[in-house]
Amino acid sequence: MAKLILVPTPIGNLEDITLRAIRILKEADCIYAEDTRVTRKLLNHLEIDQQIFPFHAHNEHKVLQQVVERISGMNQAVLVSDAGTPAISDPGFLLVRECIREGIEVECLPGPAALIPGLVASGFPCDRFVFEGFLPHKKGRQTRLKALIEEERTIVLYESPHRLIRCLAQIEEFLGSDRQVAVARELSKVHEEFVRGTATEVKTHFEKHPPKGEIVLLIEGKK
Ligand code: SAM
Numbered sequence: 363m364a365k366l367i368l369v370p371t372p373i374g375n376l377e378d379i380t381l382r383a384i385r386i387l388k389e390a391d392c393i394y395a396e397d398t399r400v401t402r403k404l405l406n407h408l409e410i411d412q413q414i415f416p417f418h419a420h421n422e423h424k425v426l427q428q429v430v431e432r433i434s435g436m437n438q439a440v441l442v443s444d445a446g447t448p449a450i451s452d453p454g455f456l457l458v459r460e461c462i463r464e465g466i467e468v469e470c471l472p473g474p475a476a477l478i479p480g481l482v483a484s485g486f487p488c489d490r491f492v493f494e495g496f497l498p499h500k501k502g503r504q505t506r507l508k509a510l511i512e513e514e515r516t517i518v519l520y521e522s523p524h525r526l527i528r529c530l531a532q533i534e535e536f537l538g539s540d541r542q543v544a545v546a547r548e549l550s551k552v553h554e555e556f557v558r559g560t561a562t563e564v565k566t567h568f569e570k571h572p573p574k575g576e577i578v579l580l581i582e583g584k585k
Pocket residue numbers: 373374443445446447448449450451452474475476477519520521522546547548549550551576577578
């Protein structure tokens with residue numbers, strides 16, 4: 363029976379690939395990847411010689427049926443993204459949904475995803491949380507932020523360094539300047555950093571030290 367396996371890959375530190383992920387990548391009939399060059403580098407590092415086919419945000423809708431048909435004729439196909447768990451703010455959801463509709467078994471290996479280490483080390487409650495992914499850049503951004511005003515669970519966002527200060531200013535405006543936040547930057551990488559404090563304190567910090575790299579933004583829920 364055909365199976366699609368989603369394989370999480372490191373979000374920085376290459377040691378964070380699991381033994382099972384390596385075995386599944388070796389055994390796969392076919393690997394679909396967000397950016398084949400990024401995945402080729404990882405496979406070279408792991409000394410895995412496999413063919414890689416593109417499956418990314420730009421071709422997701424177009425190639426969906428064709429990819430599902432190919433997977434249905436295989437034993438085991440793998441989907442990876444550039445980093446972390448496929449389908450988490452990455453391509454993959456449409457493929458998972460379509461495979462399930464077509465009776466193809468779907469499995470996701472446990473593994474790296476930036477939101478989890480960011481959340482757990484933020485110091486905010488993590489028994490209940492809400493993952494908002496990336497907020498829209500323009501249209502709908504304020505509506506999404508306003509919808510979080512009464513949220514009592516810890517809020518997890520992905521944010522680009524270019525928009526971080528603006529986002530912190532919007533948190534001050536909509537959720538209050540004394541709302542506790544944490545910025546988890548460059549998780550698992552050499553320059554990993556956590557900056558914790560009120561929205562105003564953290565914004566002031568990044569105004570003095572312009573943010574770089576990849577960021578998970580955590581916001582404590584309303585008390
Ligand atoms: N699929 C990935 C996952 O499972 O986390 C997320 C992919 S999304 C396109 C990329 C975003 O994830 C980045 O912009 C950043 O917000 C977050 N991210 C990825 N790696 C990170 C890291 N090492 N440190 C902090 N945030 C990271």
